[in-house]
Amino acid sequence: MNEKIALLEKKLEGMKNMIPKAGASDEQIARYFSEQDTIIEDITKAVIDMHGVTTSEMESMKDTIKSLKDELKKADKSITVMDEKEAAYGIGKMLAALWTNNRQTLGEMKCCPNFGMDKWTNIKDYSWITGKGFIRSKDALGDPIGNMESNDQYLINPVYSEILIEAAAEESCMMKLVSERRMTGPSLFLDEDEGSLVKMTWNTNYGQQIKSVTATSPSRVELKAYTLAGFISWYDEFEEDAFVDIGRRFIKKFKASYAHEFDTQCLTAKATPFTGALNAKNVNVQSISSTDGSKLSYEDFRKAEMLVPSAERAKCKWFLNDTVLNEITNIKDSNGKPLWRQPWEKMPGVIDGYEGIVCSVLPQFTDLKADTPIAVFMNPERIIHGNRKEIELKRFSDTTESLEYGQEFLRFRKRDGFLTTMGKSMAVLKTAKS
Numbered sequence: 001m002n003e004k005i006a007l008l009e010k011k012l013e014g015m016k017n018m019i020p021k022a023g024a025s026d027e028q029i030a031r032y033f034s035e036q037d038t039i040i041e042d043i044t045k046a047v048i049d050m051h052g053v054t055t056s057e058m059e060s061m062k063d064t065i066k067s068l069k070d071e072l073k074k075a076d077k078s079i080t081v082m083d084e085k086e087a088a089y090g091i092g093k094m095l096a097a098l099w100t101n102n103r104q105t106l107g108e109m110k111c112c113p114n115f116g117m118d119k120w121t122n123i124k125d126y127s128w129i130t131g132k133g134f135i136r137s138k139d140a141l142g143d144p145i146g147n148m149e150s151n152d153q154y155l156i157n158p159v160y161s162e163i164l165i166e167a168a169a170e171e172s173c174m175m176k177l178v179s180e181r182r183m184t185g186p187s188l189f190l191d192e193d194e195g196s197l198v199k200m201t202w203n204t205n206y207g208q209q210i211k212s213v214t215a216t217s218p219s220r221v222e223l224k225a226y227t228l229a230g231f232i233s234w235y236d237e238f239e240e241d242a243f244v245d246i247g248r249r250f251i252k253k254f255k256a257s258y259a260h261e262f263d264t265q266c267l268t269a270k271a272t273p274f275t276g277a278l279n280a281k282n283v284n285v286q287s288i289s290s291t292d293g294s295k296l297s298y299e300d301f302r303k304a305e306m307l308v309p310s311a312e313r314a315k316c317k318w319f320l321n322d323t324v325l326n327e328i329t330n331i332k333d334s335n336g337k338p339l340w341r342q343p344w345e346k347m348p349g350v351i352d353g354y355e356g357i358v359c360s361v362l363p364q365f366t367d368l369k370a371d372t373p374i375a376v377f378m379n380p381e382r383i384i385h386g387n388r389k390e391i392e393l394k395r396f397s398d399t400t401e402s403l404e405y406g407q408e409f410l411r412f413r414k415r416d417g418f419l420t421t422m423g424k425s426m427a428v429l430k431t432a433k434s
């Protein structure tokens with residue numbers, strides 16, 4: 001058989017084996033089927049453009065494509081969104097299999113071993129076949145991968161990755177507000193538009209010569225993803241718990257830690273590898289008249305807002321700690337109107353007419369000393385999150401803690417990039433310098 005045809009057929013079989021029975025959300029399910037349609041269309045075009053393909057090989061490919069489409073149609077009618085208990089059960093079962101290195105269960109749950117270092121394994125390239133093990137779909141011969149006895153790190157089923165990220169998004173103040181870019185490689189290069197206008201000229205006569213124009217190239221910035229690792233303490237006693245309890249415990253720990261780290265990178269980070277909004281390049285700073293945060297006035301907020309270009313203000317929001325919000329609830333302007341308006345009829349609370357977002361990673365009111373950020377006024381879409389979707393899990397048992405206290409760790413890793421753009425369109429409100 002033609003080698004390329006064999007590879008494509010193996011890929012289609014792998015796609016069939018990876019069809020999920022349930023999804024994290026309606027949006028995730030719709031996105032999955034859209035991606036499958038695109039892949040099938042690309043494969044079909046590739047086969048048509050191939051040379052030296054026999055009639056029997058072409059018919060075989062058509063049958064394989066038709067079989068996959070039929071399976072996808074069946075799945076489209078039967079696939080459901082997991083409820084909280086089903087999600088916890090699945091994640092708990094997966095964790096228990098990981099802990100005991102039960103490769104069959106991991107394979108049946110559509111996880112796959114991760115051998116990659118900088119370039120992680122593509123989970124779509126592997127499938128589990130009973131009796132053989134994990135098979136590379138790129139390998140026309142279908143040979144099982146090599147010795148796995150020493151491997152204990154796995155990329156989890158993308159459905160469960162989506163569930164974990166959705167859970168974290170509920171606790172994060174930034175995840176649903178920032179711009180997201182899906183990344184298939186380690187970095188993206190983006191144009192950083194600083195709000196400059198396109199140069200335009202009027203042509204008033206037919207055949208008028210177009211005057212030479214000096215092109216202004218936008219600055220290019222790199223959005224680069226790095227690997228974030230988290231270690232969750234684990235004990236042997238957990239193995240005796242029900243899958244649902246194990247899953248719920250992990251979801252709770254993951255979403256709290258990842259949500260906090262996500263908000264930190266967006267807002268307050270100032271060290272390698274990322275810089276948050278408070279420390280962004282060219283960010284505007286408005287200092288109040290005192291080092292005492294209680295001296296905040298209505299004018300301080302208005303002056304900070306005026307530092308942001310008017311075209312950008314429409315999408316801006318105030319971000320501050322809830323203890324700072326509590327302090328400003330009684331601030332009024334010269335006409336007696338309150339700075340902060342309480343939420344009503346499911347509408348968010350507003351600060352001077354702009355939505356106010358409470359975020360715990362920002363400085364608390366008791367932390368306000370000289371030259372300390374109080375709040376930041378910005379369009380959150382100017383923060384770009386590069387999302388490389390996979391989540392990897394690994395058991396860590398050879399540690400000092402395990403020897404002394406019987407404590408072991410479950411490590412999760414995820415790859416993310418953060419980039420704060422257009423600092424000129426942000427304003428940080430600070431206390432005065434001493």
